[in-house]
Amino acid sequence: MSNIVHALTIAGTDPTGGAGIQADLKTFQEREVYGMSVLTSAVAQNTQGVQAVHHLPIDFIEKQLDAVFQDIKPHAIKTGMLSTVEMMELIATYVSPDSIPYVIDPVMVSTSGDALMEESSRKVIRDTLVPKATVVTPNIPEAEILVGFTIKNEEDMKKAAKVIVEDLGATSAVVKGGHLDGKAVDVFYDREFHFLAVNRIETKDTHGTGCTFSAVITAELAKGKSTLEAVKLGKQFITDAIRYPLNIGKGNGPTNHWGYRLQGLPNQGGNNNESNNTD
Template structure:
C-alpha cells in the first residue's frame, strides 16, 4: 500500500519521564506533522537527574519489531538513537542497508555527565557499520571527537570533523553540533562539498535533556517530507533553539526541552551561511 502521509521511524531507547529517547522522538514527529513509529532497543529507568537502570531488549525481539513495522508501514525516513550493543548495531545495520530512505544517525555515545556510554568495540561498530549508511550523522562535540579521533576546540576543528565524517567515514552529510563550544551555539553542516554554518543564541539554562534526540528527530521528520538536508538542518536548528529557549522548568535535575516551544513566540529564523570547501 502506498501511504501519502509521511512516516518516520525511530529506533532507540526509552525515557519514562518523556524528555529523551523514543518518547521525545514521537513528540517531535507529531509537532512536525509526521506520523511517528518506534522500535525500542532498551527500556531505560531514567529521569532528569540521571539513569537508574537499563534493560536491553533481546535481539530477536528488536528484529520482530523491525519486521512488524517494515512489512506493514514502511517509513519514509528512519533515525537511530541509543543502540547499546555491537550485536544490535550489526543487526539494525543489515536492515538499513536494504532501505532506500533517508537515515539519520544520532550517535548516542556520551552521557551529559561526560561519561562514555559505549566501550571501544561498540564505538568502532558505529564508525564502521552505521556512519557509512547515514544520510546525515549528528554528533555533539564529545561524540564527534570519539568518531574522528581528535580534539575539537573551535569551529575550525568542527569543520575538520564534519569533513572527516563524510569524506573518510562515508556519511552523506554530517552536522557537528557546537553546544559544547564557547560563545554562540554554532552547528557546522558539511554536505556536497560545502560547509553550512548555523548559529543561534545561547540560552542560560540547565534544561537541555533530550536535545540531541529532538534535533535528530526533526531532521528525520523533515527528510520524510522530502526536504533537502540543508532545509532540514535549518528547521531542526530553529526548532531546538526554541525548545531550549522556552524552557518548561520541570524536574529536579537537567530538565527536558520544550517540544512546543516554537509555538510560543516568533523569533528570527536561523539562516545558514555557506561557502565552498
Template sequence: MKHSIPTVLTIAGTDPTGGAGIQADLKTFQEREVYGMSVVTSVVAQNTLGVQGVEHLSAPFIKKQIESVLSDISPDVIKTGMIATTEMMVIIAEAIKKGSIPYVIDPVMVAKSGDHLMDVNSKQTMIERLIPLATVVTPNIPEAEVLLSESIESIADAEDAARRIVHELGADAAVVKGGHFKGDAVDVLYDGSSIHKFPTSRLNTKHTHGTGCTYSAVIAAELAKGKSIYESVITAKKYITDAIRYSLMLGNGNGPTNHWGYRLQGLPKNNGRVFQ
C-alpha cells in the same frame, strides 16, 4: 506504496520522564506533522537527575519489532538514537540497507555526565556498519571526538570533523553540534560539498535534556517531507533553540525542552526559511 502522509521510524531507548529517547522523538514527529513509529532497543530508568538503570532488549526481539514495522508501514526515514550493542547495530544496518531507506543517526555515545555509553567494539561497529549508511550524522562535540579520536576545540576543528565524518567515515552529511562550545552555539553542517554554519546566542538554562534526540528527530521529519538536508537542519536548529528558550522548568535536575516552544515564535509548521 506511497503513504498519504510522511512516516518516520525511530529506533532508540526510552525515557520514562518523556524528555529524551523515543518519547521525545514521537513528540517531535507529531509537532512536525509526520507519522511517527518506534522500535525500542533499551528500557531506561532515568529522569532529569540521571540514569538509574538500563535493561537491553534482545537483538532477535529488536529485529522482530523492525520487521513488524517494515512489513506493514515502511517508513520514509529511519532515525536511530541509543543503540547499546554490536548485535543491535548489525540488525539495524541490515534493515536499512535492505530497504534503501534514508537514515539519520544520532550517535548517542557520551552522556551529559561525560560517561561513555558504549564499549570499543560497539563504537567500531557503529563506524563501520551504520555511519556509511547515514544520510545525516548528528554528533555533539564529545561524540564527534569519540568517532574521530581527536580533540575539537574550535569551530574550525568542527568543520574539519564534519568533513572527516563524510569523507573518511562515509556518511552523506554531518552536523557537528556546537552546544559544548563557549559563547555562541554554532552548529556546523557539511553536506558533502559545502560547509554551512548555524549560530545562535547561548541560552542561560540547565534545561537541555533530550536536545540531541529532538534535534535529529526534526531533521528526520523534514527529510521525510521531501526537504533537503540543508533545509532540514535550518528547521531543526530553529526548533531546538525555541525548545530550549521556552523550556518547561520540570524536574529537579536538567529538565526537558519544550516540544511546542516553536509555537511561541511562530515557526512555520511545514514551510518557510527560518535562517537567512
C-alpha cells in the same frame, strides 16, 4: 489522509519523556509526521541521570523491525541509543540512504555524563552504520570519539565534519557546537560547509536536545526536504524548544517540544535570533 508521511525511530527510552523514543515521537507529532518506534533498550533515567539500563534481546528487536517493515515502510529512519554490536549489525541490514533517508544520532553519553554505548560498539558504528547515513548529528564529545581527535574550536569542528563524510563515508554531517564557549555554532558539511550560528541561552534545561534535533531532521527528510533544509529546520525548532523551558525536573530539565508555538509561527520552527545549545 492518504498521503500520510511516517518516520521510524530506533532507540532507547526515557520514562520522564525528555529524551529517547519518547522525545522522538513527540517531535514527529509536532512536525505532523506519523511516528513509529522500535525499542532497543529500556532505560531507567530522569533529568538527574541514568539509574539502570536493560537491553532488549536481539531477536525481539528484529521482530519489532519486521513488524514495522512488513506493514508500514517508513519514509525516513533515525537511530539513537544503540548500545551493542549486535544491535548495530542488525540495524545495518535495514538501512540504506539510497532507499530511505537515514539519520544517526550517535548517542554515546547522556547529558548527565552517563555512558550509553559499550566501548566495543564505537568502532562498529564508525565502520558499519556511519557509511550508510544520510546525515550524522554528533555533539562535540561524540564527534571526538568518531574521528579520534580533540575538538577545541570551529576549525576542529570543520575538520571533524569533513572526516565523517570523506573518510568515514556519511553523505553529510552536522557537528553541534553546544559544548564550546561563545556563540552556539553548528557546522554542517555535505561536501560544502554551512554554518548555523545563533546566540547562546545559558540554561541547564538541555535534556534530550540531541534527540529532538535529529528527530526534526528525520521528520523533514521523510517529507522530502533536502538535508540542508531539514537541518536548518531542526536548528530553528530546537532553538525555540530551549528558549521556552518547561522548568520541570530536579536536574537537566527537558526541552519544550511545543516551544515553536509560543512564537505564534506556523509549524516550521522558530527563528534564528536566539541560542541553540544542542548536545
